[in-house]
Amino acid sequence: MKKGNNGTFVVTLKHLLSDCSFYETITVLENIGAKIEDVLDRRIIRFETSLDTGLIIDYLYRLTSVEYLLKEIALCKNLEKHVVKISRSIKNSRYMDIVFLDPYNNYSKEKKDEIKQKLIQVIQVYNKNIKLSRKEPDIRLFVLALDKEIFTVNIHIKTFRRDRFKFRSPEKRxxxxxxxxxxxSSLLLINLAILQSNSETVVLDPFCGTGSILIEASLQGHYCIGVDLDYKMIMGAKRNLKQYNVYHQADLILADSLLIPLRDESVNAIATDPPYGRLASTKGKPREKIFYGITEVSKRVLKRGGKTAFFLPAPEVLEKDERLRRRKVCSIYLHSDLTRNVWVIEKCS
Structure with a gap:
């Protein structure tokens, strides 16, 4: 894994999936060895890492709700003390935009404008030609309020487009x-289940259906195993994997998802969406048996320390088991008849 000098970065979230976005982001950052410095309203996360910026972008690109990546250049209480550092960071720019992030509304509009104006003035001491431009800036600075007295100045590194997943939406398969x-939703489960974001992992989906989770995990470079009892689904998943040129990274098994022909402790992670809704067939099996089967499969085929991430309809809960640590991560409201809870269970070492 390529490393550079230690630096502090900021990632902002759009919260498309409520608290799930926050937990997913924290999980991935911790998996790549980042040190979490601050969490502001579960929408803004400051973290320290020595990873190369390009690698950070690659990992964040896999997240469902990330919006901006920023690089911190100054932690301020007195802006004038940091004028040289800030000015050097943007010395070759001609047009600049300034965005103020105040998640807890610590600053009045007048105070925000005052800080922005000071920032412009100190920068113009070293770069007299720089001008404000919201439409086509060479550089964008983000002022992030940590509390009522301390704020950070950050350079914009990357904007993650909201439509970057559209070409892989189910209707395009x-x-x-x-x-x-x-x-x-597929990436959410994968990111919550996989422990090491920088290593190849064997990922199992015991209810693979048309291959949604397999596609996303394979595109990340992981080896995948998909299991389904429906022959049409297995053949459909095969066609979809070929469409995205990742069929060589997956094996498909026609089998009962609760009787998977795999060796004990042979997979690193399980990510799955078991059938439970009006549109998904359970092949005559009671839903409770399917949910119970997920824990049994996890106990048998997961390696020690491995994780399973999956959806359950509310208000279903999992029974306690001394061999598994379990927790409900968050909930996703779909419609009046269905709220999905995201569960993560970890096999004890």
Whole structure:
């Protein structure tokens, strides 16, 4: 893993999936060895890392709700003390935009404008030609309020487009089923289940359906195993994997998801969306048996320390088991008849 000098970065979230976005981001940052410095309203996260900026962007690109990546250049209580550091960071720019992030509304509009004006003045001491331009700036500075007295000045590094998952949406696949997960939901489960973001992992989906989770995990470079009892789904998943040129990174097994022909402790992570809604068939099995089966499969095929991430409809809960640590991470409201809870269980070492 390529490393550079230690630096402090800021990532902002759009919260498309409520608290799930926050937990997903924290999980991935911790997996890549980042040190969390501050969490502001679960929408803004400051973290320290020695990773190369390009690698950070690669990992954040996999997240469902990340919006901006910023690089911190100054931690301020007195802006004038940091004028040289800030000015050097933007010395070759001609047009600048300034954005103020105040998640807890610590600053009045007048105070924000005052800080912005001071920032412009200190920068113009070293760069007299720089001008404000919101439409086409060479550089964008973000002022982040940590509390009522301390704020940081950050350079914009990357904006993550909201439509970057559209070309992999279920309706664009060669084999489509209305119950298929979208890329964002698939990535959420993958990111919560995988422990090491920088290493190849064996990922199992015991209810693979049309292959939504397999596609996203394979695109990250992981080896995937998909299991389903429906022959049409297995063949559909095969076609979809070929569409995205990742079929060589996956194996598909036609089998009962609760009787998977795999060796004990043979997979690193399980990410799955078991059938439970009106659009997904359980093949005559009671839902409770399917949910119970997920824990049994996890106990057998997961390596020690491995994780399983999956959806359950509210208000279903999992029974306690001394061999598994379990927690409900968050909830996603879909419609009046269905709220999905995201569960993560970890096999004890």
């Amino acid at each position: 060669v084999y489509f089923q209305s119950s298929a997960l979208n890329p964002q």
